[in-house]
Amino acid sequence: MHVIHSPHHRGHDPQQFIVRGRFQRSNEQPERADRLLQAAQAAGLQPLEPEDFGPGPRAAIHTPEYLHFLATAWERWQALPQASDEVLPNVHPFPGQPFTYPDSLVGQAGYHLGDMACALGRHTWQAALWSAHCATHGARLLLQGERAAYALCRPPGHHAYADRANGFTYLNNAAIAAQVLRERHARVAILDIDVHHGNGTQGVFWRRRDVLTVSLHGDPHFCTPFFTGHAHERGEGDGLGFNLNIPLARGTGDAAYRQALAGALQQIRHYAPGALVVALGLDAHERDPYQALALSTAAFADLLGDIARLGLPTLLVQEGGYLSDDLGPNLRSALRGFLAAA
Numbered sequence: 001m002h003v004i005h006s007p008h009h010r011g012h013d014p015q016q017f018i019v020r021g022r023f024q025r026s027n028e029q030p031e032r033a034d035r036l037l038q039a040a041q042a043a044g045l046q047p048l049e050p051e052d053f054g055p056g057p058r059a060a061i062h063t064p065e066y067l068h069f070l071a072t073a074w075e076r077w078q079a080l081p082q083a084s085d086e087v088l089p090n091v092h093p094f095p096g097q098p099f100t101y102p103d104s105l106v107g108q109a110g111y112h113l114g115d116m117a118c119a120l121g122r123h124t125w126q127a128a129l130w131s132a133h134c135a136t137h138g139a140r141l142l143l144q145g146e147r148a149a150y151a152l153c154r155p156p157g158h159h160a161y162a163d164r165a166n167g168f169t170y171l172n173n174a175a176i177a178a179q180v181l182r183e184r185h186a187r188v189a190i191l192d193i194d195v196h197h198g199n200g201t202q203g204v205f206w207r208r209r210d211v212l213t214v215s216l217h218g219d220p221h222f223c224t225p226f227f228t229g230h231a232h233e234r235g236e237g238d239g240l241g242f243n244l245n246i247p248l249a250r251g252t253g254d255a256a257y258r259q260a261l262a263g264a265l266q267q268i269r270h271y272a273p274g275a276l277v278v279a280l281g282l283d284a285h286e287r288d289p290y291q292a293l294a295l296s297t298a299a300f301a302d303l304l305g306d307i308a309r310l311g312l313p314t315l316l317v318q319e320g321g322y323l324s325d326d327l328g329p330n331l332r333s334a335l336r337g338f339l340a341a342a
């Protein structure tokens with residue numbers, strides 16, 4: 001099994017992030033990927049750098065305006081008087097109210113950057129597009145007959161909508177991979193076990209039945225992204241019934257989580273997809289800085305073992321999981337559990 005990773009992630013090191021009104025350095029730091037790569041190799045995975053797949057895979061998920069914004073915003077921002085080194089939003093359109101796409105870059109930043117956790121620096125675009133190439137490369141390995149692959153994507157992707165960044169994410173790597181897998185498979189499932197709701201992934205596939213989206217996460221009553229992730233959000237139109245949210249109470253531990261996962265896996269079996277993408281967050285761990293749920297390190301082996309026993313071609317796509325001494329061991333546990341059962 002390969003770990004697909006790119007050194008381009010290092011240039012993306014956002015310095016400004018707001019938590020309860022205070023600026024601090026982002027939790028989503030380059031060291032995360034270094035620790036994750038070490039752990040993947042310790043679990044026996046073979047490192048591989050991705051090919052450049054061009055603009056096609058990201059253009060199949062994201063809008064042209066948004067991709068143009070991401071590719072050009074930093075340089076255009078530098079031309080503004082007294083601009084900061086990072087693009088950050090300060091105005092937003094109101095949901096449900098009429099609006100016109102803004103000509104002003106400041107307006108575009110407010111439209112495309114959904115919160116204060118997606119600062120855009122000089123190298124963010126390069127990091128995001130190579131992160132997406134990692135996911136695309138993993139999906140292509142599955143299409144070539146490999147049973148599984150691990151895409152070490154940084155920045156992560158599952159909060160990114162078709163035209164909006166938020167929550168540390170810019171391009172939706174898991175969605176891009178699922179779309180690539182659709183070339184061969186009539187139905188693809190995405191299972192998101194990051195502690196935060198995969199709101200962007202839900203948004204991308206909200207009206208589609210060819211990609212089942214399932215997310216287990218901290219209940220939005222207490223956990224970001226707050227506005228989405230409730231059980232009653234089930235998709236619309238053609239997609240009605242093909243989005244499943246499983247919100248979990250604060251502090252949910254190993255046994256209750258595994259039971260909830262069993263329900264999710266039952267739904268995936270019933271859907272009978274040709275391939276599976278796992279949005280693999282490790283931030284449901286008990287000592288992750290987010291402190292929302294309380295999984296042990298050993299639990300990741302059990303959970304990934306349960307997922308592997310679906311017997312599907314499976315792409316693991318890295319999402320969250322933040323700096324702590326447990327980050328590497330959590331990934332190693334997850335990968336070992338997966339490999340032992342695959």
Ligand code: ZN
Pocket residue numbers: 194195196281283319320321
């Ligand atoms: Zn997360």
